[in-house]
Amino acid sequence: MRIGAGILGAALCLGMVPLKASAQSEWQSVEQIQTYSITGDSGVDLYASIGERGPKIGKEVRAIAHTNFKLTWTRDYRPQPDGACTLVSARPKLIITYTLPKPASALSSELKRKWDVFFTGVHKHELVHGVIITDMVKEIERVSVGLSVADDPKCAKIRTELTAKLGEISKAQQKRSSDYDRMEMGEGGNVHQLILQFVNGAGR
Numbered sequence: 324m325r326i327g328a329g330i331l332g333a334a335l336c337l338g339m340v341p342l343k344a345s346a347q348s349e350w351q352s353v354e355q356i357q358t359y360s361i362t363g364d365s366g367v368d369l370y371a372s373i374g375e376r377g378p379k380i381g382k383e384v385r386a387i388a389h390t391n392f393k394l395t396w397t398r399d400y401r402p403q404p405d406g407a408c409t410l411v412s413a414r415p416k417l418i419i420t421y422t423l424p425k426p427a428s429a430l431s432s433e434l435k436r437k438w439d440v441f442f443t444g445v446h447k448h449e450l451v452h453g454v455i456i457t458d459m460v461k462e463i464e465r466v467s468v469g470l471s472v473a474d475d476p477k478c479a480k481i482r483t484e485l486t487a488k489l490g491e492i493s494k495a496q497q498k499r500s501s502d503y504d505r506m507e508m509g510e511g512g513n514v515h516q517l518i519l520q521f522v523n524g525a526g527r
Contacts, residue, residue, distance in 0.1 A: 352417040352457055358425035366437055366521045369426065378422045387514075388445050389422045390452035394460060398467070400478040408478040410485065413467040415460050419453045421446070441521040448507055448514055452500055459496035463489055 361372035377385040399412040423446060430438055466488050472481040507514045 350415055350417075352419055352453075352460070354419045354421070354453060357420055357422045359422065360427040361424045362427050364431075365434065366441075366523070369424075369434075369438065370518065370522050373424050377424065386422075387518075388424065388449050390449045390456070391420045391422070392456050393418045393420075400481060402476050402478060403471070405473075406476050407471050407473045408475040408481045409469065409471040410467055410481060411469075413464055415464060417457065417460050419456055421449045421453070423449070437521055441517050444513065444517040451503060455496060455499050455503065459492055462492050462495075466492070 359376055359378065361369055361376055363369035363372050373387055374385055377387055378389040380386050380389065395416045397412075397414045397416075398410060401409050401411045403409055423442070426438065429435075467485060470481060470485060470488075472484055475481050506512055509515060
């Protein structure tokens with residue numbers, strides 16, 4: 324999630340929690356949290372510090388929080404007696420990293436109460452991005468395992484076909500994440516309300 328004009332604009336993004344095993348094979352993602360330090364004695368100051376120190380999205384925009392992932396695969400392509408090639412297994416290794424803000428020093432009791440509400444909401448928002456990423460990996464696994472291409476004894480054509488399928492799945496994941504951010508961070512959205520309440524107590 325990123326900070327934009329005014330309080331915030333449309334965003335692209337917010338552990339160690341094992342996820343449910345895939346239906347295709349027994350695997351679990353690894354989720355981890357990284358933090359960056361912020362300073363301030365009020366909600367306004369802490370939010371301003373987030374704007375100065377938050378993770379960069381692109382060259383210009385600073386994020387409140389960010390979800391990133393590293394995905395690698397172990398795939399087993401098997402030439403078939405009829406000259407086809409079949410992908411008989413595809414096992415993912417998925418590491419999801421959430422980058423979240425953390426006050427560098429102790430907060431007053433009232434400010435800590437407000438911070439805890441804000442942080443919890445931001446973290447929950449980013450966890451949904453983690454679910455979207457995990458769903459993408461499960462969909463990749465679903466379309467990969469059992470994929471077969473005729474007249475491909477060297478298992479070259481199948482890689483090209485699989486790459487095309489993966490590109491479409493990745494685009495769908497990016498759109499789903501963008502749509503979610505737009506809803507959450509737009510006027511009246513959950514994250515928009517969290518920020519208003521944290522900075523000045525306004526909102527629903």
